[in-house]
Amino acid sequence: MAKKTKTTSNATLPERANRTTIVDVARCAGVHWSTVSRGLNPEKRHLISPEMIERVETCAKQLGYRANAMASALRTQRSRTVGVIVSNLGDPVHPPIVRAIEDRFAEIGYVTIVGNTDNHPGRQAALIERFIQQGVEGLIVATFERNDPGIAVCVEANIPVVAVFRDPESEFVPSVRIDDAKAMELAVHHLAERGHRKIAHIGGPQNVSTGYHRYRGFRRACKALANQGVEPSAVFGEAFTVEEGQFACERLLADHNDITAIVAGNDMLAVGCLRFLRSKGIDCPNAISVVGMNDMLFMEDIAPALTTVRTPTADLGTQASCILVSMIQGLPISNDRILLKPELMVRDSVTSVDAQQSTKRRRPAK
Numbered sequence: 001m002a003k004k005t006k007t008t009s010n011a012t013l014p015e016r017a018n019r020t021t022i023v024d025v026a027r028c029a030g031v032h033w034s035t036v037s038r039g040l041n042p043e044k045r046h047l048i049s050p051e052m053i054e055r056v057e058t059c060a061k062q063l064g065y066r067a068n069a070m071a072s073a074l075r076t077q078r079s080r081t082v083g084v085i086v087s088n089l090g091d092p093v094h095p096p097i098v099r100a101i102e103d104r105f106a107e108i109g110y111v112t113i114v115g116n117t118d119n120h121p122g123r124q125a126a127l128i129e130r131f132i133q134q135g136v137e138g139l140i141v142a143t144f145e146r147n148d149p150g151i152a153v154c155v156e157a158n159i160p161v162v163a164v165f166r167d168p169e170s171e172f173v174p175s176v177r178i179d180d181a182k183a184m185e186l187a188v189h190h191l192a193e194r195g196h197r198k199i200a201h202i203g204g205p206q207n208v209s210t211g212y213h214r215y216r217g218f219r220r221a222c223k224a225l226a227n228q229g230v231e232p233s234a235v236f237g238e239a240f241t242v243e244e245g246q247f248a249c250e251r252l253l254a255d256h257n258d259i260t261a262i263v264a265g266n267d268m269l270a271v272g273c274l275r276f277l278r279s280k281g282i283d284c285p286n287a288i289s290v291v292g293m294n295d296m297l298f299m300e301d302i303a304p305a306l307t308t309v310r311t312p313t314a315d316l317g318t319q320a321s322c323i324l325v326s327m328i329q330g331l332p333i334s335n336d337r338i339l340l341k342p343e344l345m346v347r348d349s350v351t352s353v354d355a356q357q358s359t360k361r362r363r364p365a366k
Contacts, residue, residue: 083131100317160327174336181217188221195353245272
């Protein structure tokens with residue numbers, strides 16, 4: 001009887017191939033390994049000819065070479081990663097910002113890691129700590145509150161950080177945001193030009209710069225128009241959400257039944273207003289006009305198409321990235337407080353006020 005040979009499950013597995021190294025690529029291309037390193041590094045490839053770059057890339061592809069990121073980080077003390085923190089990736093305002101950041105850093109061979117806080121300060125603090133521990137070379141944060149305690153953590157860790165969309169109002173953190181106050185001024189003046197005098201603001205949280213500066217821009221515009229009879233009122237939501245817009249609109253109309261227009265702190269709050277008005281049979285814009293803020297995706301496709309103030313979200317991401325690149329590279333920053341210009345997008349949710357329309361206004365039953 002033939003003796004059986006014992007086999008293990010490992011005998012059926014293919015033998016793992018040896019890892020291709022930068023030296024292997026250099027031999028294939030017929031150059032020194034340092035030339036390969038330059039050819040595969042977006043920051044240094046300008047030092048060699050385009051023909052050499054093509055030869056190196058072809059050999060690397062043929063051999064299946066992949067750079068050892070961990071070894072490179074240990075050698076250079078650079079991870080070639082940056083962290084981005086946003087409040088909610090489901091909010092249409094954030095993806096264009098993140099995409100612009102990713103595109104800019106990809107140009108210099110960096111990877112972008114994105115974290116989501118769900119507007120929870122504890123999650124923001126945990127993400128900052130985690131990113132620092134992972135060795136990111138810089139942070140772009142869209143969730144900072146005014147005078148945020150997370151800034152001290154970044155300063156102590158000596159990590160470059162840039163605020164985008166929101167401004168923590170700290171001397172240690174450059175910021176890129178839209179001129180929120182000017183945006184609300186545009187909205188209020190547009191309504192006043194259309195005959196509105198009883199104008200309300202549904203604002204967002206005042207502990208963040210977006211809510212704070214938008215409300216102050218609203219007040220400033222109404223004060224400037226007081227001699228024309230503009231009378232302001234305001235309520236605030238606890239978050240920039242559709243649900244908070246509904247609740248705030250209900251409270252607003254319970255106390256101010258004579259308003260003819262609402263300037264919302266962002267588009268989500270505005271959509272919440274529209275939802276509440278519709279539920280009560282109040283026509284927008286013929287009974288109450290509504291203006292939003294940010295010009296999020298699909299705002300021109302809802303009914304009525306929302307008049308809103310556009311935020312140049314991609315530009316926010318690009319400019320924040322350029323500042324962080326300069327900080328990482330140790331270059332001077334010409335402007336650490338960038339304000340981008342808002343743009344009013346006139347659509348169907350605002351109409352002019354006249355005596356005939358005023359007599360047709362409908363209000364929710366008490």
